[in-house]
Amino acid sequence: MVIRLLSRPGRTGRTVAAATVLLMTAALGAGLGAVTTAAQAGAPPAPVTWTVLVGSQTDDMAIQGQRFLPGDITIDAGDTVTWQANGMEIHTVTFLDGGTPQASLPPLDPTDPQQVTRQGGDTMDGTSYFNSGVLTTGPDAGPLPVPAYASYSLTFPGQGTFTYYCLVHGVMMRGVVHVQPAGAPYPATQADIDAEAQWQTNAINNDGYALWDQVRAASSRHRVFMGADDGVAMLMRFVHRKVVIHLGQKVHFLNTMSVGAPHTVTFGEEPQGPAIFQPSGDPTDYEGGDLHSGFMVPGSKFTVTFNKVGRFHYICALHDDMGMKGLVVVRP
Numbered sequence: 001m002v003i004r005l006l007s008r009p010g011r012t013g014r015t016v017a018a019a020t021v022l023l024m025t026a027a028l029g030a031g032l033g034a035v036t037t038a039a040q041a042g043a044p045p046a047p048v049t050w051t052v053l054v055g056s057q058t059d060d061m062a063i064q065g066q067r068f069l070p071g072d073i074t075i076d077a078g079d080t081v082t083w084q085a086n087g088m089e090i091h092t093v094t095f096l097d098g099g100t101p102q103a104s105l106p107p108l109d110p111t112d113p114q115q116v117t118r119q120g121g122d123t124m125d126g127t128s129y130f131n132s133g134v135l136t137t138g139p140d141a142g143p144l145p146v147p148a149y150a151s152y153s154l155t156f157p158g159q160g161t162f163t164y165y166c167l168v169h170g171v172m173m174r175g176v177v178h179v180q181p182a183g184a185p186y187p188a189t190q191a192d193i194d195a196e197a198q199w200q201t202n203a204i205n206n207d208g209y210a211l212w213d214q215v216r217a218a219s220s221r222h223r224v225f226m227g228a229d230d231g232v233a234m235l236m237r238f239v240h241r242k243v244v245i246h247l248g249q250k251v252h253f254l255n256t257m258s259v260g261a262p263h264t265v266t267f268g269e270e271p272q273g274p275a276i277f278q279p280s281g282d283p284t285d286y287e288g289g290d291l292h293s294g295f296m297v298p299g300s301k302f303t304v305t306f307n308k309v310g311r312f313h314y315i316c317a318l319h320d321d322m323g324m325k326g327l328v329v330v331r332p
């Protein structure tokens, strides 16, 4: 993609120098009128920094939104966008080929530094690869052994339309930055943008609560749903959180109400590193200790037979810090 760079260094330098001379003239006796004249004569407007939220969540973190809020923003050349992590779920802000739209994206490769660590500078050049690295409100990057960031900023010196994605959630989680010429009037203020983000967050939360109701209705003592998602609203809860069964019975853990989110069922010690992707332990004869489903993509099922009386706590190794934990009580 070719973009026009509006503020080449030389031109900016001359403009700033001219403005400085005019301001000095004003200070020397011409008064405020001369300052106004300098602005009217084409002194560049001060660049603005805009905030876009990355993801959303309810207060209890049960519902995570996989959306940039808002997904579309219009700024002027020279402005900066700061993406602010707004949920515990991990996301990235990633411009491929300088912000070229993509028909599809490969699944996230958590071992590829290009995908999970910060890449590119702080100025969009219209051609390069830019990646925020992992953005989250949490203290770390979840299961990924890479740094986590609370925010990411990029300055847009040239006009154009720049499309970006979250590499964790794929082409469905997309945002666009429209860059107008410097000085063009803005269609929305930051307050307008914040209000739209809040409105979209409320809609996502309502969708999440509706999913939660559907999942509750479908679950039973032997059918535990591993959350649910519609591609945007993600429920990060086992449903029901606690089930009571008898010795020798099975529980089916179902990630069948999701279209996007992977989960795990993990009893005992949480596997570290790449081991998190592989199943371990014997689900056909569980008598306590370590048992791990591996990475369960949408559509997956995992069945465990409980052959010991007791209380068995488990987690989703990906989302336990959002409260995705469960309990199986086995009675004689």
Ligand SMILES: [Cu+2]
Pocket: 227, 236, 262, 263, 264, 316, 317, 318, 319, 320, 324
């Ligand atoms: Cu999970």
